Amino acid sequence: MKAGAPKYMFFALALPIAYGAAVYVPVWVFQLGWFAGAPMLWAATLSAVLRLPLHLFVAVGEELGWRGVLVPNLARIADARYVAFVPGTIWALWHYPDILLFDYNVGTPFLFALICFSISLIGQGAFLSWLRLASGSIWPAIVFHGVHNSVILGIFDRVTAPGALTVYITTEFGVGFSIVSALVGYLFWSKLRSSGAANAKPTHACQSHLENGAQVLKARKTLDG
Amino acid sequence: MPLAAGDPERGRARAKIAIFLALVAAFAGILDLLRVLVPFGTTLSILTWTPRFADALAMWSVGLAGFIASS
Secondary structure, eight states, X not given: OOOOOHHHHHHHHHHHHHHHHHHHHHHHHTTSEEEOOHHHHHHHHHHHHHHHHHHXXXXXXXXXXXXXXXXXXXXXXXXXXXXXXHHHHHHHHHHHHHHHHSSOSOSSOHHHHHHHHHHHHHHHHHHHHHHHHHHTSSHHHHHHHHHHIIIIIIIITTTEEEOSSHHHHSSTTSHHHHHHHHHHHHHHXXXXXXXXXXXXXXXXXXXXXXXXXXXXXXXXXXXXX | OOOOTTOHHHHHHHHHHXXXXXXXXXXXXXXXXXXXXXXXXXXXXXXXXXXXXXXHHHHHHHHHHHHHHHO
Protein backbone atom coordinates (compact mmCIF):
# COMPACT_ATOMS: atom_id res chain seq x y z
CA MET A 1 0.00 0.00 0.00
CA LYS A 2 1.90 3.06 -1.19
CA ALA A 3 1.74 6.27 0.81
CA GLY A 4 0.93 8.70 -2.01
CA ALA A 5 2.95 11.81 -2.85
CA PRO A 6 3.73 14.22 0.02
CA LYS A 7 1.51 16.91 -1.48
CA TYR A 8 -1.55 14.68 -1.04
CA MET A 9 -0.58 14.00 2.58
CA PHE A 10 -0.26 17.75 3.03
CA PHE A 11 -3.80 18.21 1.65
CA ALA A 12 -5.04 15.49 4.01
CA LEU A 13 -3.44 17.13 7.03
CA ALA A 14 -4.14 20.76 6.19
CA LEU A 15 -7.71 20.70 4.92
CA PRO A 16 -9.45 19.72 8.21
CA ILE A 17 -7.51 22.43 10.05
CA ALA A 18 -8.30 24.99 7.33
CA TYR A 19 -12.04 24.35 7.15
CA GLY A 20 -12.27 23.97 10.91
CA ALA A 21 -10.75 27.44 11.25
CA ALA A 22 -13.08 28.77 8.53
CA VAL A 23 -16.11 27.63 10.56
CA TYR A 24 -15.02 28.25 14.16
CA VAL A 25 -12.99 31.47 13.97
CA PRO A 26 -15.96 33.53 12.65
CA VAL A 27 -18.11 31.99 15.40
CA TRP A 28 -15.63 33.24 18.00
CA VAL A 29 -15.19 36.63 16.31
CA PHE A 30 -18.93 37.29 16.03
CA GLN A 31 -19.53 35.87 19.52
CA LEU A 32 -21.92 33.14 18.45
CA GLY A 33 -19.75 30.96 20.65
CA TRP A 34 -16.66 31.77 22.74
CA PHE A 35 -13.03 30.75 22.43
CA ALA A 36 -12.17 29.00 25.68
CA GLY A 37 -8.64 30.43 25.85
CA ALA A 38 -5.07 29.48 25.02
CA PRO A 39 -4.53 27.05 27.95
CA MET A 40 -7.59 25.06 26.85
CA LEU A 41 -6.34 25.15 23.25
CA TRP A 42 -2.97 23.68 24.26
CA ALA A 43 -4.60 21.02 26.43
CA ALA A 44 -7.04 20.06 23.66
CA THR A 45 -4.25 20.00 21.05
CA LEU A 46 -2.09 17.74 23.22
CA SER A 47 -5.05 15.45 23.87
CA ALA A 48 -5.92 15.37 20.14
CA VAL A 49 -2.34 14.49 19.20
CA LEU A 50 -2.29 11.68 21.78
CA ARG A 51 -5.63 10.34 20.49
CA LEU A 52 -4.68 10.65 16.82
CA PRO A 53 -3.39 7.04 16.52
CA LEU A 54 -6.76 5.75 17.77
CA HIS A 55 -8.64 8.01 15.32
CA LEU A 56 -6.37 6.81 12.51
CA PHE A 57 -6.94 3.18 13.49
CA VAL A 58 -10.72 3.40 13.25
CA ALA A 59 -10.46 5.55 10.10
CA VAL A 60 -8.50 2.73 8.42
CA GLY A 61 -11.53 0.48 8.82
CA GLU A 62 -13.94 2.83 7.09
CA GLU A 63 -11.57 4.07 4.42
CA LEU A 64 -10.60 0.53 3.32
CA GLY A 65 -14.21 0.17 2.27
CA TRP A 66 -15.32 3.57 1.00
CA ARG A 67 -12.13 4.75 -0.67
CA GLY A 68 -10.36 1.39 -0.97
CA VAL A 69 -13.11 -0.45 -2.82
CA LEU A 70 -16.10 1.76 -3.65
CA VAL A 71 -14.33 4.75 -5.24
CA PRO A 72 -11.87 2.91 -7.54
CA ASN A 73 -14.53 0.48 -8.75
CA LEU A 74 -16.99 3.31 -9.31
CA ALA A 75 -14.30 5.10 -11.36
CA ARG A 76 -14.25 2.08 -13.67
CA ILE A 77 -17.92 2.29 -14.52
CA ALA A 78 -19.05 5.90 -14.02
CA ASP A 79 -18.05 9.44 -14.88
CA ALA A 80 -16.59 12.09 -12.56
CA ARG A 81 -19.96 13.38 -11.34
CA TYR A 82 -20.92 9.99 -9.89
CA VAL A 83 -17.40 9.27 -8.59
CA ALA A 84 -17.44 12.62 -6.78
CA PHE A 85 -20.89 12.51 -5.21
CA VAL A 86 -22.14 8.91 -4.89
CA PRO A 87 -19.61 7.73 -2.26
CA GLY A 88 -20.33 10.73 -0.03
CA THR A 89 -24.08 10.18 -0.40
CA ILE A 90 -23.79 6.52 0.62
CA TRP A 91 -21.41 7.49 3.40
CA ALA A 92 -24.01 9.95 4.75
CA LEU A 93 -26.87 7.43 4.46
CA TRP A 94 -24.76 4.92 6.38
CA HIS A 95 -24.70 7.37 9.32
CA TYR A 96 -28.47 8.02 9.35
CA PRO A 97 -29.39 5.26 11.85
CA ASP A 98 -26.78 6.63 14.26
CA ILE A 99 -28.24 10.13 13.96
CA LEU A 100 -31.89 9.08 14.13
CA LEU A 101 -31.71 6.26 16.69
CA PHE A 102 -28.48 6.38 18.66
CA ASP A 103 -27.95 9.93 19.91
CA TYR A 104 -25.28 10.87 17.37
CA ASN A 105 -26.72 14.36 16.95
CA VAL A 106 -25.73 17.38 19.09
CA GLY A 107 -29.18 18.60 20.02
CA THR A 108 -30.39 20.30 16.84
CA PRO A 109 -33.64 19.16 15.15
CA PHE A 110 -33.17 15.85 13.31
CA LEU A 111 -34.08 17.18 9.87
CA PHE A 112 -31.67 20.09 10.23
CA ALA A 113 -28.90 17.74 11.42
CA LEU A 114 -29.56 15.25 8.61
CA ILE A 115 -29.47 17.92 5.89
CA CYS A 116 -26.33 19.65 7.19
CA PHE A 117 -24.52 16.38 7.90
CA SER A 118 -25.41 14.98 4.47
CA ILE A 119 -24.17 18.07 2.62
CA SER A 120 -20.96 17.98 4.68
CA LEU A 121 -20.26 14.34 3.91
CA ILE A 122 -21.15 14.61 0.23
CA GLY A 123 -18.72 17.55 -0.07
CA GLN A 124 -15.99 15.78 1.85
CA GLY A 125 -16.69 12.64 -0.18
CA ALA A 126 -15.91 14.53 -3.40
CA PHE A 127 -12.62 15.68 -1.90
CA LEU A 128 -11.80 12.15 -0.73
CA SER A 129 -12.64 10.63 -4.14
CA TRP A 130 -10.26 13.11 -5.77
CA LEU A 131 -7.62 12.46 -3.10
CA ARG A 132 -7.90 8.69 -3.54
CA LEU A 133 -7.72 8.71 -7.32
CA ALA A 134 -5.15 11.47 -7.75
CA SER A 135 -2.78 10.02 -5.15
CA GLY A 136 -3.29 6.38 -6.14
CA SER A 137 -3.28 5.48 -2.44
CA ILE A 138 -5.81 5.24 0.38
CA TRP A 139 -3.36 6.54 2.99
CA PRO A 140 -4.06 10.24 2.38
CA ALA A 141 -7.80 9.50 2.78
CA ILE A 142 -7.12 7.64 6.04
CA VAL A 143 -4.99 10.52 7.31
CA PHE A 144 -7.69 13.05 6.33
CA HIS A 145 -10.42 11.07 8.11
CA GLY A 146 -8.34 10.55 11.26
CA VAL A 147 -7.14 14.17 11.38
CA HIS A 148 -10.67 15.48 10.75
CA ASN A 149 -12.09 13.52 13.69
CA SER A 150 -9.16 14.45 15.89
CA VAL A 151 -9.08 18.16 15.02
CA ILE A 152 -12.80 18.93 14.81
CA LEU A 153 -14.05 16.81 17.72
CA GLY A 154 -10.88 16.99 19.80
CA ILE A 155 -9.81 20.61 19.34
CA PHE A 156 -12.33 22.98 17.73
CA ASP A 157 -15.40 21.57 19.51
CA ARG A 158 -13.61 21.46 22.85
CA VAL A 159 -12.26 25.00 22.77
CA THR A 160 -15.63 26.50 21.85
CA ALA A 161 -17.87 27.46 24.75
CA PRO A 162 -21.33 27.23 23.18
CA GLY A 163 -23.98 29.90 23.03
CA ALA A 164 -27.61 29.31 22.04
CA LEU A 165 -26.85 29.18 18.29
CA THR A 166 -23.37 27.62 18.31
CA VAL A 167 -24.40 24.02 17.57
CA TYR A 168 -26.45 25.19 14.59
CA ILE A 169 -23.26 26.52 12.99
CA THR A 170 -20.39 24.40 14.29
CA THR A 171 -19.91 20.62 14.69
CA GLU A 172 -20.41 18.15 11.87
CA PHE A 173 -24.16 18.81 12.09
CA GLY A 174 -24.02 22.59 11.71
CA VAL A 175 -24.68 24.84 8.76
CA GLY A 176 -21.12 26.23 8.82
CA PHE A 177 -19.66 22.86 8.03
CA SER A 178 -22.18 22.17 5.31
CA ILE A 179 -21.34 25.46 3.55
CA VAL A 180 -17.58 24.95 3.76
CA SER A 181 -17.87 21.28 2.71
CA ALA A 182 -20.14 22.18 -0.22
CA LEU A 183 -17.47 24.62 -1.45
CA VAL A 184 -14.75 22.00 -0.96
CA GLY A 185 -16.91 19.43 -2.77
CA TYR A 186 -17.54 21.71 -5.72
CA LEU A 187 -13.85 22.62 -5.97
CA PHE A 188 -12.67 19.01 -5.98
CA TRP A 189 -15.46 17.81 -8.25
CA SER A 190 -14.16 20.41 -10.72
CA LYS A 191 -10.63 19.09 -10.19
CA LEU A 192 -11.83 15.52 -10.74
CA ARG A 193 -13.47 16.56 -14.01
CA SER A 194 -10.57 18.62 -15.30
CA SER A 195 -7.70 16.39 -14.15
CA GLY A 196 -9.30 13.24 -15.47
CA ALA A 197 -8.38 11.48 -12.22
CA ALA A 198 -11.74 9.72 -12.23
CA ASN A 199 -11.04 8.52 -15.74
CA ALA A 200 -7.67 7.01 -14.94
CA LYS A 201 -7.34 3.34 -15.74
CA PRO A 202 -7.77 1.82 -12.29
CA THR A 203 -5.01 -0.71 -12.82
CA HIS A 204 -2.31 1.83 -12.02
CA ALA A 205 -3.99 4.59 -10.04
CA CYS A 206 -6.84 2.94 -8.23
CA GLN A 207 -5.87 -0.62 -7.47
CA SER A 208 -6.57 -0.93 -3.81
CA HIS A 209 -4.42 -2.65 -1.29
CA LEU A 210 -7.30 -5.00 -0.62
CA GLU A 211 -7.52 -6.05 -4.23
CA ASN A 212 -3.77 -6.58 -4.39
CA GLY A 213 -3.95 -8.61 -1.20
CA ALA A 214 -6.81 -10.71 -2.56
CA GLN A 215 -4.84 -11.41 -5.75
CA VAL A 216 -1.79 -12.47 -3.73
CA LEU A 217 -3.97 -14.81 -1.65
CA LYS A 218 -5.47 -16.34 -4.82
CA ALA A 219 -2.01 -16.82 -6.34
CA ARG A 220 -0.80 -18.48 -3.14
CA LYS A 221 -3.82 -20.81 -3.10
CA THR A 222 -3.15 -21.76 -6.72
CA LEU A 223 0.50 -22.48 -5.94
CA ASP A 224 -0.38 -24.44 -2.79
CA GLY A 225 -3.15 -26.34 -4.54
CA MET B 1 -13.03 7.51 -19.57
CA PRO B 2 -14.83 4.77 -17.64
CA LEU B 3 -14.34 1.30 -19.10
CA ALA B 4 -16.20 0.45 -22.30
CA ALA B 5 -19.64 -1.16 -22.07
CA GLY B 6 -18.56 -4.65 -23.12
CA ASP B 7 -15.41 -4.76 -21.03
CA PRO B 8 -15.54 -7.69 -18.54
CA GLU B 9 -13.68 -5.51 -15.99
CA ARG B 10 -16.74 -3.30 -15.94
CA GLY B 11 -18.96 -6.20 -14.89
CA ARG B 12 -16.47 -7.19 -12.18
CA ALA B 13 -16.36 -3.63 -10.86
CA ARG B 14 -20.15 -3.51 -10.76
CA ALA B 15 -20.31 -6.86 -8.94
CA LYS B 16 -17.76 -5.73 -6.36
CA ILE B 17 -19.73 -2.57 -5.67
CA ALA B 18 -22.97 -4.55 -5.33
CA ILE B 19 -21.43 -7.09 -2.93
CA PHE B 20 -19.72 -4.33 -0.97
CA LEU B 21 -22.91 -2.30 -0.52
CA ALA B 22 -24.98 -5.37 0.38
CA LEU B 23 -22.44 -6.34 3.05
CA VAL B 24 -22.17 -2.79 4.40
CA ALA B 25 -25.95 -2.67 4.78
CA ALA B 26 -26.09 -6.14 6.37
CA PHE B 27 -23.30 -5.40 8.85
CA ALA B 28 -24.84 -2.03 9.73
CA GLY B 29 -28.18 -3.73 10.37
CA ILE B 30 -26.59 -6.37 12.61
CA LEU B 31 -24.64 -3.77 14.59
CA ASP B 32 -27.70 -1.54 14.98
CA LEU B 33 -29.63 -4.53 16.28
CA LEU B 34 -26.83 -5.24 18.76
CA ARG B 35 -26.95 -1.62 19.93
CA VAL B 36 -30.66 -2.01 20.61
CA LEU B 37 -30.53 -5.46 22.21
CA VAL B 38 -27.29 -5.39 24.21
CA PRO B 39 -27.21 -2.75 26.96
CA PHE B 40 -24.11 -0.59 26.99
CA GLY B 41 -21.83 -1.53 29.86
CA THR B 42 -22.28 -5.27 29.28
CA THR B 43 -18.96 -7.08 29.56
CA LEU B 44 -18.20 -9.26 26.56
CA SER B 45 -15.35 -11.54 27.60
CA ILE B 46 -12.54 -9.00 28.20
CA LEU B 47 -14.22 -6.12 26.35
CA THR B 48 -17.01 -3.84 27.53
CA TRP B 49 -19.79 -2.98 25.09
CA THR B 50 -19.74 0.82 24.92
CA PRO B 51 -20.98 3.35 22.32
CA ARG B 52 -17.35 4.03 21.33
CA PHE B 53 -16.63 0.31 20.90
CA ALA B 54 -19.80 -0.05 18.82
CA ASP B 55 -18.68 2.90 16.64
CA ALA B 56 -15.26 1.34 16.09
CA LEU B 57 -16.86 -1.99 15.15
CA ALA B 58 -19.20 -0.21 12.73
CA MET B 59 -16.30 1.60 11.08
CA TRP B 60 -14.29 -1.59 10.72
CA SER B 61 -17.33 -3.44 9.37
CA VAL B 62 -17.04 -1.21 6.27
CA GLY B 63 -13.43 -2.33 5.83
CA LEU B 64 -14.44 -5.97 6.29
CA ALA B 65 -17.16 -5.56 3.66
CA GLY B 66 -14.56 -4.11 1.31
CA PHE B 67 -12.16 -6.96 1.97
CA ILE B 68 -14.81 -9.60 1.28
CA ALA B 69 -16.06 -7.81 -1.84
CA SER B 70 -12.51 -7.65 -3.21
CA SER B 71 -11.65 -11.28 -2.45
